[in-house]
Amino acid sequence: MNVGLENIKIGIVQTFCTADKEDNLTRTLNHIRTAASEGANIICLQELFNTLYFCHQEDYKFFDLAEPLTGNIIQILSTICKELSVVLVVPFFEKRATGVFHNTAAVIDADGSILGIYRKQHIPDDPGYYEKFYFTPGDGGYKSFQTKYGKIGVLICWDQWYPEAARLTAMNGAEIVFFPTAIGWPVDQDDKLNRKEFEAWQTIQRSHAIANGIHVVSVNRVGTEENNLFWGGSFVSDPFGEILYQAPHNKEDIHVIEIDTRLTEHFRQRWPFFRDRRIDTYQPITERFIDKD
């Protein structure tokens, strides 16, 4: 099927957040307009785009930040998608039901229709990232969304460390996978370890591009919140794992870059990894670990 564009302009919105949700939304709407004015077809916002990264502590009050999919935020963004004819990946704190909250991304098509949602499936819990307290693990599986411009998938932050998640998203047909994220360094951590962590983070995502012959787009926040210096560094990788663009670590960045989705066909013919998968040998991946001692 010939659906979408061969050359797609990807818009990255890497910004900071404040405690003022209205301010975050207003600034982000402006950023979306900026990216659209530069020709962006598909624009990705960062994880939990309209709030602080509140998971640095476990506090019930933060549940009040959540909104249902049917709430104002998604409605406002749907309207701007239609107006500007852009596709949006909108990561937000979702209230699904009483006591059931998710870290979710909605995919809104260029006509304003909500194509669907992805609910984060791998939930971290580490000092400063107490996400297991807030987010019920997603139960919707891995997905692709046929947007006006291309077939895309979404995974969120901690998902990015799991080759299984990228593989299954690609197997569902996604040719561009977006990773909205919120990751940073402790403010007092030394530069050498900072560099190692960023490099590992980027490398694992580049590897998803390579293993699956897809483009990867990772969008991270910037700014210091509590003890956390969010490291920005949003980037786009081609199917060879080559970085086409990388945003700075320490400031806002609204950037539009064109990708050529024909590279997926080209790459998968020349390095036909999907052809040779040994699906008869993969069953134990559904195990926790394999104990032999």
Add this chain to the structure above:
Amino acid sequence: MNVGLENIKIGIVQTFCTADKEDNLTRTLNHIRTAASEGANIICLQELFNTLYFCHQEDYKFFDLAEPLTGNIIQILSTICKELSVVLVVPFFEKRATGVFHNTAAVIDADGSILGIYRKQHIPDDPGYYEKFYFTPGDGGYKSFQTKYGKIGVLICWDQWYPEAARLTAMNGAEIVFFPTAIGWPVDQDDKLNRKEFEAWQTIQRSHAIANGIHVVSVNRVGTEENNLFWGGSFVSDPFGEILYQAPHNKEDIHVIEIDTRLTEHFRQRWPFFRDRRIDTYQPITERFIDKD
């Protein structure tokens, strides 16, 4: 269990091959002695270490290069393991039965005993790499081997592009995964594409280190055979995906480097990816692709 060493000296034997099997074996034995004299505990040879990379064409005569596990080659290498007290990863062309040939690696312990074998499970077939003609896909699954010095796994060449293979090897307990390999550039290919291919090849293997919190050791051949310039570039990655050592592209290299296997514990506590795997969502990995259209 406290088995093996915390600090293990890894020996890489990156060499060229000729049409003379005896010559290849003799030189490799010398290289093993060199590595052992520099303190190597575990030494890895390159894929099909004692023959040319014959898969550039489909010719029945090359089946004569194969040897059974019980043949002379493994016996000779077992003897040197015992003499030098080193562990060896020995990749060779195995004749398993009449008409059943594998691309195999034997793991020989420091006392000369054969701990087991791994038979390559992902078999390529591309111009210049007609492996499906020669090699029956391995049926032994993914493994770890408790050697005198550490718990290791082996995957071979094309396996290296599959996150599933690395994951399952790590889930079986391997804390160092060796990738004997034979990969190169067409002799007339431009430098830019050469660089991209090498970078993708190294990145996917570094990502296995990161995803699984393990060390990765990749050992490739050098030299020109037919139209193929084998790109060397053997390397060792720590669990952060950081390159601890990289061999040159264009010459033999016998190198010994110490790694600290305590990094696996350290890394897996701090980035606990295994804790949060969503094993309830991975079943479709055993599918070929997920068709929705």
